[in-house]
Amino acid sequence: MTRSQSLAAFSDDARRSLSSGPIMLVDLSAIQRNFRKLAQMTHGTCVAVVKGDGYGHGMCEASRALRNIGADLFFSARFEDALTLRAELGVGPRVAVLDGVSPADTMEARAQNIIPVVNSLEQLHVIFGVAKQSGQRMPAFIHLDTAMNRLGLAPDDDKRAEPLLASCNIQAYMTHFASADDVDVDLCHHQVSRLVKRAKRLPRAPLSIANSCGVFLGREMHGDIIRPGKSTFGINPTADAENPMEEPATILAPVVQIRTLKKGDPVGYSCTWRAPKPRRIAILAIGYANGFMRDNSNKGFVMFGKQRAPVVGRVSMDLTAVDISELPETAVYVGAAAEIVGDNITYRQIAETIGTNEHEAIITLGRGCKRFFVNGDPHA
Structure with missing residues (x-):
């Protein structure tokens, strides 16, 4: 079925809007099918990355559609988006923030059950203080930088981080591929190896590795939790091949x-x-x-x-x-x-x-x- 056939019954409101300006029609079932396909490709857990307003497709609407087929962990980029997701999805699904949470927002994140990704020692110190004050560990993902030099704990941070990690209920250690889009398999293997070695010296927790392109490089790149973002929304995760996903x-x-x-x-x-x-x-x-x-x-x-x-x-x-x-x-x-x-x-x-x-x-x-x-x- 072509997209035009599947979208043939769009609403009268859409037709009226199209009479004066451009419209985007988003097929939510295509997003659901993409997510199911990705989940079937891994031995671990597939989570929903909905940053960039669901890669331009509508974060809230797409997230509800994904929740309806069983997605229970959603990653936004910003804390404000995480608050929006929490309000839209209710108390059940887990919501995490890729860019982490500022010191001023940490207590609200805890109250709203929003999980920060820890990207620096400074963020980790704040969580340590909150946990000490409350007497309860705070859920967190720990980002270990292995090549991007963007966000994440550097290798030299690990010794100082280790005693602070006792304040965290560590959901996973995660890293982000720098060149999976370019099919730089050697660098991807190097990043996986660095993550595994560093995680072995820290408190035990699952590993989250593959992004969309990494998913298609093989299960050895996946870890325990895959985080496909763009492929869920139909953006081609392969460099030169025909798109294996549906464009919604x-x-x-x-x-x-x-x-x-x-x-x-x-x-x-x-x-x-x-x-x-x-x-x-x-x-x-x-x-x-x-x-x-x-x-x-x-x-x-x-x-x-x-x-x-x-x-x-x-x-x-x-x-x-x-x-x-x-x-x-x-x-x-x-x-x-x-x-x-x-x-x-x-x-x-x-x-x-x-x-x-x-x-x-x-x-x-x-x-x-x-x-x-x-x-x-x-x-x-």
């Missing part, structure tokens, strides 16, 4: 005007494109304010069914022009929907056009387009 989002933008140009007529700001001969263009109600990046100017494209329409001129804040001269006149009309992402334009294609990764492209579009959810009750 379809993004559509309406045609708001059709114009006929004479040879030499310019289009858009700074007249960066001129008609080489008489042309027909369609003006779409989408621009960089909606996440359709300005880098699409004169090189991006949209689709009307199976037919491509290239972007001409500069993408502006709310509008984009595309050349429809090669399409039948009946194929494009005021009110027709142009596909920005969908059956014929993958996440990777739109990202490569503007020279970025799928994460940035889809998160930006998700922030800028009004979202609607299909094939599942996000409020269940």
Whole structure:
């Protein structure tokens, strides 16, 4: 079944919204199927990483859909998002914060049963103080940096950390692959080895290793807990292979005007494109304010069914022009929907056009387009 077929029954509200601006349709059942597939690939536990507003697909709605199929541990990036998740998911599922919790928020995190990821000795000292004051250990994940040099305890921190870890109910020792996306298997093996060696010198706890790309490098990379984020949301976790996941989002933008140009007529700001001969263009109600990046100017494209329409001129804040001269006149009309992402334009294609990764492209579009959810009750 194609995405357009599965999304055929989207709501009247979505249709009305599409009459004036771009929309993102998110298939919650595709997110659920992706998560189930990932869970079946590991001998350990699969958790839901929903940072970046669910990679642009809607953190709360996606999390409810994943909770409904059994996910019980959710990772956000920021503490504010963790509080939102706790309110949305209720008291049952566990919620953790990848960036950790500030000293000012540690007591609230404890009260809300939000689990910090400890990324520094400073954070560990705060948890030690809270545990000493309350007389109870605080649940925490302990991040051991093995190559990223971003967040996490450095190897030289381990001796000072060890006595403080008695204050923690350690959920797992975790690390993050630096180059799994680039299939740098040697570095991934080196990071696994470093994590295992360091964890052996610390209080016993499970290991959490693989991100999305790491999951597909083999179970020796997984540890006890895998943390696939982007692959749950359909972003290709393999470097060069066909995407093994389903892309849940379809993004559509309406045609708001059709114009006929004479040879030499310019289009858009700074007249960066001129008609080489008489042309027909369609003006779409989408621009960089909606996440359709300005880098699409004169090189991006949209689709009307199976037919491509290239972007001409500069993408502006709310509008984009595309050349429809090669399409039948009946194929494009005021009110027709142009596909920005969908059956014929993958996440990777739109990202490569503007020279970025799928994460940035889809998160930006998700922030800028009004979202609607299909094939599942996000409020269940």
